Structures are given as structure tokens and as C-alpha cells.
Amino acid sequence: MAGFAAHSQAGRFATDTLVSPYSALVSPYSAIVAAEPNVKELAMLALDAAKSAGAGYADIRFVRNRNQNISTREQRVSGVSDNETYGFGIRTLVNGSWGFAASRDLTRDEVSRVAKQAVAQARANRSALVRPVVLAPTPPVTGTWNSPLEIDPFAVAIEDKVGLLLSANQAALAVKGAKFCSSSMFFLREEKTFASTEGSFTVQTIYRTLPSMTVTATGNGDFATRESVEVAPRGLGYEHVRDSQLVTNASKWADEAVQKLTAKSVDVGRYDLVLHPSHLWLTIHESVAHPTELDRAMGYEANYAGTSFVAPPEKVLGTLKYGSELMNIRGDRTQVGSLSACGWDDEGVKPEDFDIIKNGVFVDYDTTREQALWLDWYYKKLGKTTRSHGCSYAQTWSAVQFQRMPNVSLQPGTKDLGWDDLIAATDRGIAIIGDGSFSIDQQRYNAQFGGQVFYEIKGGKIVGMLKDVAYQMKTPEFWASLDMVGGPKSYFMGGAFNDAKGQPVQVNAVSHGSPVARFHNVNVINTGRTA
Amino acid sequence: MTTLRSLAISARYLSRDECDAIAKRALSFATADETRVLVNSTSLANTRFAVNQISTGGDSFDAVITVISRLGKRSGSSSTNQLDDDSLRTTVQMAERLAKLSPEDPEAMPELGPQSYQAGVNWSDVTASQDPATRADAVKRIADPAKAAGLVSTGFMEAITSAQAIANNKGLFAYSRSTSSVLTTTVRTEDGTGSGWAGATHYDWSKINPSTLGTRATEKARTSVKAVAIEPGRYTVVFEPTAVGNLVQFITGALNARAADEGRSFFSLPDGKNKIGTKVVDERVTIVSDPYDPDVAGSPFTGDGSPAQRVVWIENGIVKNLNYDRYWAQHQGRTPTNSGGSIRMSGGTASLDDLIRSTQRGLLVTRFWYLRPVDARTILYTGLTRDGTYLIENGKITKPVKNLRFNDSPVFMLNNLDALGIPERVSASEGGDPGQAIMVPPIKVHDFNFTSLSDAV
Numbered sequence: 001m002a003g004f005a006a007h008s009q010a011g012r013f014a015t016d017t018l019v020s021p022y023s024a025l026v027s028p029y030s031a032i033v034a035a036e037p038n039v040k041e042l043a044m045l046a047l048d049a050a051k052s053a054g055a056g057y058a059d060i061r062f063v064r065n066r067n068q069n070i071s072t073r074e075q076r077v078s079g080v081s082d083n084e085t086y087g088f089g090i091r092t093l094v095n096g097s098w099g100f101a102a103s104r105d106l107t108r109d110e111v112s113r114v115a116k117q118a119v120a121q122a123r124a125n126r127s128a129l130v131r132p133v134v135l136a137p138t139p140p141v142t143g144t145w146n147s148p149l150e151i152d153p154f155a156v157a158i159e160d161k162v163g164l165l166l167s168a169n170q171a172a173l174a175v176k177g178a179k180f181c182s183s184s185m186f187f188l189r190e191e192k193t194f195a196s197t198e199g200s201f202t203v204q205t206i207y208r209t210l211p212s213m214t215v216t217a218t219g220n221g222d223f224a225t226r227e228s229v230e231v232a233p234r235g236l237g238y239e240h241v242r243d244s245q246l247v248t249n250a251s252k253w254a255d256e257a258v259q260k261l262t263a264k265s266v267d268v269g270r271y272d273l274v275l276h277p278s279h280l281w282l283t284i285h286e287s288v289a290h291p292t293e294l295d296r297a298m299g300y301e302a303n304y305a306g307t308s309f310v311a312p313p314e315k316v317l318g319t320l321k322y323g324s325e326l327m328n329i330r331g332d333r334t335q336v337g338s339l340s341a342c343g344w345d346d347e348g349v350k351p352e353d354f355d356i357i358k359n360g361v362f363v364d365y366d367t368t369r370e371q372a373l374w375l376d377w378y379y380k381k382l383g384k385t386t387r388s389h390g391c392s393y394a395q396t397w398s399a400v401q402f403q404r405m406p407n408v409s410l411q412p413g414t415k416d417l418g419w420d421d422l423i424a425a426t427d428r429g430i431a432i433i434g435d436g437s438f439s440i441d442q443q444r445y446n447a448q449f450g451g452q453v454f455y456e457i458k459g460g461k462i463v464g465m466l467k468d469v470a471y472q473m474k475t476p477e478f479w480a481s482l483d484m485v486g487g488p489k490s491y492f493m494g495g496a497f498n499d500a501k502g503q504p505v506q507v508n509a510v511s512h513g514s515p516v517a518r519f520h521n522v523n524v525i526n527t528g529r530t531a
Numbered sequence: 532m533t534t535l536r537s538l539a540i541s542a543r544y545l546s547r548d549e550c551d552a553i554a555k556r557a558l559s560f561a562t563a564d565e566t567r568v569l570v571n572s573t574s575l576a577n578t579r580f581a582v583n584q585i586s587t588g589g590d591s592f593d594a595v596i597t598v599i600s601r602l603g604k605r606s607g608s609s610s611t612n613q614l615d616d617d618s619l620r621t622t623v624q625m626a627e628r629l630a631k632l633s634p635e636d637p638e639a640m641p642e643l644g645p646q647s648y649q650a651g652v653n654w655s656d657v658t659a660s661q662d663p664a665t666r667a668d669a670v671k672r673i674a675d676p677a678k679a680a681g682l683v684s685t686g687f688m689e690a691i692t693s694a695q696a697i698a699n700n701k702g703l704f705a706y707s708r709s710t711s712s713v714l715t716t717t718v719r720t721e722d723g724t725g726s727g728w729a730g731a732t733h734y735d736w737s738k739i740n741p742s743t744l745g746t747r748a749t750e751k752a753r754t755s756v757k758a759v760a761i762e763p764g765r766y767t768v769v770f771e772p773t774a775v776g777n778l779v780q781f782i783t784g785a786l787n788a789r790a791a792d793e794g795r796s797f798f799s800l801p802d803g804k805n806k807i808g809t810k811v812v813d814e815r816v817t818i819v820s821d822p823y824d825p826d827v828a829g830s831p832f833t834g835d836g837s838p839a840q841r842v843v844w845i846e847n848g849i850v851k852n853l854n855y856d857r858y859w860a861q862h863q864g865r866t867p868t869n870s871g872g873s874i875r876m877s878g879g880t881a882s883l884d885d886l887i888r889s890t891q892r893g894l895l896v897t898r899f900w901y902l903r904p905v906d907a908r909t910i911l912y913t914g915l916t917r918d919g920t921y922l923i924e925n926g927k928i929t930k931p932v933k934n935l936r937f938n939d940s941p942v943f944m945l946n947n948l949d950a951l952g953i954p955e956r957v958s959a960s961e962g963g964d965p966g967q968a969i970m971v972p973p974i975k976v977h978d979f980n981f982t983s984l985s986d987a988v
């Protein structure tokens with residue numbers, strides 16, 4: 001099985017065509033937050049207003065978010081849009097109770113009014129207070145942080161982006177049986193200024209980029225699709241589009257969509273699963289990253305996202321056997337190009353890398369400042385300082401920040417094993433590439449995952465493509481069956497922009513890295529039915 | 532900066548005159564052949580509670596202007612939430628620049644001229660004036676009894692006040708204001724062995740009773756304790772209306788005419804034909820969208836300014852309409868559907884208790900969770916039961932059962948229909964937002980396919 005990771009210049013793209021279509025415009029998007037002198041002044045006004053109104057603590061985020069979306073189907077452009085939103089949100093803590101208010105009017109009067117509104121809301125919320133909120137200490141921080149960026153996606157000509165997508169569509173549709181193809185590019189630049197009453201003031205510029213394609217093959221009254229899921233969203237610039245080789249990969253994806261039409265329908269039963277990181281990232285996300293969020297474990301998300309089987313903390317921290325000894329999971333917001341990467345979280349904490357599962361045993365949760373103190377007893381026992389891991393995040397200026405997962409990744413093994421090695425070591429199994437259908441219960445025990453492409457393994461060799469495959473699992477049983485992990489060379493980060501949690505629902509962008517991995521004797525069902 | 536009206540009610544939104552003025556200013560900067568301006572203003576007000584106390588809340592206001600410019604068959608779109616002249620002018624220029632740089636779109640449709648609209652019927656002053664103290668009081672009405680009973684309550688409520696306007700340089704102008712509100716709550720036992728949910732949504736907050744919902748969730752939490760395992764398999768199931776709403780919305784989500792005509796949908800037939808005129812579910816099932824149905828009201832216009840209208844999707848089990856946009860309607864010689872997007876499904880006269888009483892052996896499902904598509908060819912979904920799943924024996928609920936995962940299609944479900952009850956408005960969105968307006972009955976079906984058990988409570 002060929003790998004995905006080759007990097008070279010993509011089809012039509014050439015660096016000498018980087019002519020901005022916006023260069024002739026007086027763009028409202030050209031100024032960045034840091035360059036606007038009144039933002040700091042507005043921040044100080046708001047924080048002073050919050051304190052005068054009675055807030056013991058307050059923070060403010062100004063966020064300017066610009067995104068660009070280009071979408072095509074077959075040989076037509078179905079949409080080109082460029083959008084901007086700019087505003088601020090103020091969070092206040094009044095005698096242990098939170099309040100939050102936000103507005104798009106960036107005026108002196110409005111920031112003061114909204115600060116007072118947030119304090120008034122915190123007071124109203126105190127009527128049902130049982131346990132006052134207390135924040136773990138964090139040192140005041142100042143500074144700037146930017147996503148690593150080779151090519152600013154907003155400076156690349158629209159014609160080049162459109163040309164690349166249409167070339168990729170053409171390559172896909174040249175494959176016999178591939179009838180439909182849609183493709184798109186999404187780019188985000190988020191400029192975020194944070195200030196708190198504790199003296200923090202940070203300015204960050206975050207980029208996100210995702211090129212994607214879906215090819216549909218039809219035939220004999222049937223249809224099948226292949227999505228480009230192994231091109232993951234990244235916290236990078238246009239270089240990620242270039243390195244994704246859409247035109248080269250398009251014919252491979254189209255070919256696989258056509259093959260899916262005539263693939264053998266899977267026989268139900270138990271199989272060893274060889275999982276590619278482009279698939280496994282989503283299983284890690286659902287069955288490891290979500291249940292190890294402390295707010296879920298403490299019941300704060302019971303009404304929507306759910307609670308967690310990794311609870312209560314005092315009965316599981318340092319003792320719960322989560323998986324086999326090969327299972328080492330770490331949280332971080334530092335991996336280069338990852339979606340969670342940042343300099344400081346949304347309450348001014350510098351994130352730290354931390355172990356979540358060590359040699360198969362659960363050792364820590366994601367935390368914010370409010371939550372870290374809930375585990376004070378545990379960190380004291382370990383002789384560690386009680387501090388937030390830096391997991392506070394809000395999707396935009398109008399939403400309140402709360403605990404969101406960082407990048408949560410399975411660590412590679414020490415042996416230099418790759419995809420082919422795991423297949424060669426497998427007698428009867430199924431190899432799965434790419435994420436597909438996914439569903440898991442509200443405590444993260446019972447899950448079902450599909451994929452993009454499935455291959456039958458017999459006697460250490462791939463013998464053909466399968467379809468209608470999904471595996472059903474119980475989380476601890478599944479991770480206990482992890483019996484082979486690939487080496488560092490097989491490591492790849494998948495991810496998504498749209499991890500949903502909280503009410504009202506907010507999306508978080510997050511990456512999950514993993515090596516190739518094998519799971520022993522997993523229950524596979526057949527999802528094919530006749531209408 | 533546009534000055535916003537000071538209103539007796541607390542929520543902010545842009546008036547018809549303000550939207551008209553903003554649209555006219557934006558259109559005055561336009562040089563494209565055709566320009567459409569959309570003005571959306573929204574106030575969001577919410578309160579969350581967890582472990583019997585308020586955890587977070589939020590009040591926000593935003594106004595977004597989107598400009599769509601067309602030069603011949605080329606188009607581009609840009610949006611901003613800054614309403615000063617410079618921002619509007621630059622946003623118009625950006626949309627026109629993107630249009631110039633885009634290739635011609637053979638499917639481009641011309642802007643509509645002036646249209647007439649009925650007034651929307653989903654506005655409530657009570658919802659628009661909901662404040663944090665009102666929400667805090669609602670929390671107490673759920674959390675205080677829960678706390679007193681040794682239970683743990685969690686929940687969310689939200690009031691949304693918004694106004695939408697569409698204008699173009701062909702003289703079209705549409706304006707509508709609306710409200711929506713929702714309250715959902717999950718009550719759990721302290722030991723985590725029981726969990727119950729209740730929720731309601733309506734454009735009028737006064738139609739939602741927090742105490743009633745708290746009582747219902749509490750009852751389910753108590754009665755779901757110590758659930759027993761049963762064998763997965765095919766069961767007769769009584770679905771509460773929320774569970775029906777969870778699944779039926781996937782049928783209306785699959786009604787795209789183009790996908791059907793292109794052979795990549797459940798509604799496809801061979802040789803480029805579709806299933807209009809074909810019976811696909813039990814003849815007792817009729818599904819309608821009507822923006823002026825007061826129980827499930829929606830916007831009086833669609834995103835391009837077309838007047839929204841009543842659409843019958845399925846009548847007596849037979850597909851009557853698929854969803855045609857303006858281009859595909861013209862291509863296929865049909866009229867555009869212009870549905871408002873709500874769902875009203877036909878029902879019967881039975882109560883939920885009647886459905887349970889008529890069941891020899893089966894399951895009662897309160898709602899579903901984490902529903903995701905598995906196979907578009909059959910609208911096959913997977914997901915799990917949650918917050919109240921029970922065994923029915925000899926016409927009575929006899930014990931709680933562990934949650935179950937299913938792999939099945941709402942189309943198969945509505946073919947295996949035994950009985951329908953009285954339709955109710957439900958809160959059927961996964962995230963607890965007001966979501967799609969849905970009114971569906973409780974139903975009883977046979978042979979629903981559960982494939983595994985979950986230990987989750």
C-alpha cells in the first residue's frame with residue numbers, strides 16, 4: 001500500500017503567481033489587531049468598568065476573524081466568498097459566579113456598557129450559586145504568537161486557487177466511472193487580543209487551511225463516494241494546499257470510488273484491524289480525548305456532550321487501566337501545524353504538554369484555571385504544582401471560553417515499523433484508511449466507526465477491497481487489544497475544525513496524531529442494506 | 532456606525548427601516564450587473580446550569596451584512612459585521628473583485644425582482660424580553676427540587692431574537708423578524724446509575740414550563756436506575772415524539788432533487804429518474820413544511836428572496852415533491868420548491884400511554900444521541916438511545932434497560948409502522964439549540980434493528 005506523505009509542488013500552483021487580488025483595495029482586513037492603537041485602550045476601559053461594577057476578575061478578547069471559501073463541482077465554481085467578523089467578549093467573575101457579554105460595536109461607550117452587562121449577568125447568576133468559582137493562579141503574560149506560515153493564503157490569487165481545484169476535478173473525472181466531483185478550499189485568519197485584570201496582554205494570529213475533495217462514482221443503480229480525508233486540516237498557510245498534491249491524488253481517490261462499487265461486501269465477524277493514522281485520529285478523538293475532559297467527568301456537560309466513564313477523578317487518576325502498555329497518549333498545543341497550537345489559551349495560560357495515559361494507565365485530564373483546583377489533591381500527592389494545562393478556548397468573540405481538548409495524540413513506538421510491516425504481520429484482518437461514519441455514546445463506552453477505504457488482509461497480504469465495513473467497540477476493550485504500534489516515521493496528524501461541545505454549541509479545531517496501529521480481534525459488522 | 536433603537540424589550544435587532552437604510556447604502560456602492568445584500572442581526576441570550584447551579588451564560592449581539600455581486604455569469608460574495616460606510620464599501624468592492632476573478636458559472640440564475648410576502652408568524656415579545664434573572668429563576672425551578680431530592684440537574688436555555696432582510700438592485704426587499712427559545716434539562720442520580728431528559732422549544736418562551744420539564748426529567752432519572760441488559764436484535768419499539776423527530780429529520784434532509792436525478796440518493800430511480808410518485812413509507816405518513824403553521828413557523832422567504840411556501844413532501848406514503856433550487860427546477864422543467872424547512876408529520880389519536888398499553892413486548896425510547904449517517908443509499912443511520920430506555924411487557928413499562936445502538940433507516944422505520952399518536956412540537960436538535968421546527972407524533976414500529984448494548988448511562 002502506497003503512503004500518502006510525499007510532498008512536492010501541486011499541479012498548477014507556482015510561487016511566482018502570488019499576486020494579491022486585494023492589493024488594489026483599501027482592505028478592511030489589512031490592519032491586524034496589534035496595529036490598532038485603540039484596542040489596548042478599549043481593553044483597559046472595559047476591564048476598569050468591570051472592576052468598578054464589582055468584578056473580582058475580568059478578561060476581554062477582541063477577535064477579528066477572516067475566512068475565505070472557494071467551492072467547485074465538476075468544471076464549475078459554485079461559490080467564492082470572503083468574510084470577516086470582528087467583535088469582543090468580556091467575561092467577569094463576581095463573588096464566584098461567571099457572567100459573559102459580547103458585542104460587535106467597538107466603541108468606548110459600548111465596551112463599558114458590555115462590561116457592566118457581564119457583571120449584571122454574573123450577579124443574576126449568583127442566585128443559584130452553590131460552589132463559588134475559584135481560579136488556579138497563573139503568571140501574567142505579555143507577548144505575541146503567530147502560526148508558522150510559509151505562504152499567506154489570503155495573498156494567493158483566486159485564479160490560482162480556482163485553477164488548482166478545477167484541474168483536480170478534471171483529473172478525477174478522467175477516471176472511468178467517476179461521475180461527480182466537488183472540491184473546496186477553506187482558509188482562516190484569526191487575530192486575537194486578550195487582556196485580563198491580572199495584567200496579561202497577548203496578541204496572536206492564527207491561520208487554518210483545508211483543501212478537500214469528494215469524488216462520487218455511479219454504476220448499476222448504485223453509488224459510492226471517496227473523500228480526501230487524509231488531507232487533514234492544518235494550522236498552516238497555503239503551503240499546505242501545495243503539499244497536498246490534489247491533482248495527483250484526485251485520480252487515485254476517483255479510482256478508489258469506482259473500485260468501491262464492485263468491492264466485496266464484508267463478512268461479519270472478528271478481525272485484526274490495521275488502522276492508518278488518517279482513520280485512527282477520529283477514534284482517538286472520540287474514545288480517548290473526549291472522555292478525559294475534566295468538565296465531562298464532573299458532570300458539567302451532562303445535558304449535551306455527556307459525562308465520562310473516566311470518573312470520578314479520585315477513583316481513576318493514576319489507577320484506571322485504559323489500554324495496553326503500548327498506549328501512550330499526550331496532550332499538547334505545541335505541535336507545529338496542529339490546529340490547537342497557540343502561544344496562550346483563552347484565559348492567558350501558556351499551555352503545557354502533559355501525559356494523559358502512560359503505559360496504558362490514565363494519569364491526567366484536560367484542565368482550565370477553574371478546573372485545575374478541583375484536582376489540587378492529586379497534584380499535591382504527585383508533588384506537582386497545581387496549574388491549568390491551558391485548555392481554555394472560545395470559537396469566536398461572541399462565545400464564552402470554556403474547557404476544550406488540546407491536540408491529543410497517540411505516541412509512536414520505539415521500533416521502526418510502518419504500514420506494510422503491520423499488514424505483513426497480520427494473518428486475517430482488515431486495513432482501514434481514512435475516517436468515515438462515526439458515533440459514540442454519551443459516556444464514551446460504545447462506539448462504531450466506518451472509514452473511506454477498506455482492504456482485506458489474508459496471510460500478511462492485501463487481497464482485495466471490501467465495502468460495508470464498520471467496527472463496533474467498547475472503549476477499554478478496544479484499547480486493551482492494541483498490540484502493534486508503528487514508529488515515528490508512520491506518525492501523521494489528522495484533525496477537524498468542527499469538534500462540537502458546550503451549549504450553545506461551540507466548535508473547536510483540534511489535531512490528533514498517531515502512528516499506524518493494530519488492534520486484535522475487533523467486532524466488524526456489515527452496514528449494507530437494500531432500499 | 533448605525534445607531535440601534537432603544538427598545539422596551541431587552542434584545543437588540545435591526546428594524547425594517549434600519550435594514551432598508553443599510554441595504555440602500557451598500558447598494559449605492561455597487562457597480563456590478565446585479566447585487567444582493569443580506570442583513571442579519573441577532574441577539575443571543577443563554578444560561579447553562581450544571582450540578583444544580585448556573586455554570587455559564589452569555590449575551591451577545593451581532594449584525595452581519597453579506598454582499599453577493601454578479602457580473603454576467605460570474606459571482607462573488609463577501610460579508611462583514613462592521614456597518615460604517617467604509618466597511619460596507621470595501622465589502623461591496625471585495626465581492627465585485629471576487630466576481631471578476633471567478634470563471635463564468637453556467638448555472639448562474641438572475642436576481643429576482645420585487646416579490647410579495649406574507650408576514651411571519653414566529654415573533655414573541657416575551658421571548659425577546661427574556662433576561663438573565665428570568666433564566667436564573669427557571670434554573671431554580673428545576674435545580675431546587677432536584678437538589679432537595681438528592682438528584683443532579685444540568686441544562687441549557689436560550690432565547691434568540693433576530694431580524695433578516697434581503698434587498699437587491701432589481702427592487703426586491705424582504706424583511707422578517709423572529710424569536711425562538713429552548714429549554715432542555717438532564718437530571719441524573721448522584722451515583723450516576725439513572726439519567727432522564729426533557730426538553731421543549733417554541734418561538735414563544737411563555738409556552739415552555741421549566742417545572743414541568745424538570746419533573747419529567749426527574750421521573751425518568753429515578754425510573755432508569757439499575758437498567759438491565761437485553762439482547763440486541765429486532766424489537767417492537769414505542770418512540771416518544773423527540774425520538775421520532777431525531778430520525779424523521781433525516782428523511783427531509785435527503786430530499787435534494789438534483790442528487791436524486793443524478794443517481795446518488797435514496798430518492799433515485801434508474802435511468803436518471805426519481806421517486807416522485809413512488810410510495811416509500813406507510814400510507815398513514817404525510818410530511819409537510821409550512822412556514823405559516825403557527826406550531827412550526829419559519830421565515831417567510833428563502834435566501835435568494837423567494838417567498839417561502841407550503842410544501843407537501845410525502846402524502847399518504849407517496850413522494851409528492853423533492854427539493855428543487857431555481858437552477859435545477861429550470862433545468863428539469865419544474866417549479867422551485869422554496870420550502871421553509873420545518874416538519875409536520877401526520878399522526879393519529881392515540882396517546883403515548885395508549886401505544887405502550889397496546890404493546891405485548893417491546894421497548895420505549897425517550898430520545899437518540901450521536902446520530903450519524905452510515906449509508907446514503909438507504910438513509911441508514913447509527914446512534915444510541917439515551918436518558919430513558921425501558922422494557923414494555925404486557926402493556927406496561929416493567930424495567931429500565933441499558934442503552935442500545937441501532938443501525939437502521941427512518942424509511943424502514945416508517946414502513947414498519949404499527950400505530951401513530953398525537954403530534955407534538957419537539958426539541959430534536961443534538962446540541963439543544965432551537966433547531967429545525969419539528970412536530971411529530973409518538974409512534975409504534977416493529978423490527979427496529981438494535982445492534983449492540985452500551986454501558987453508558
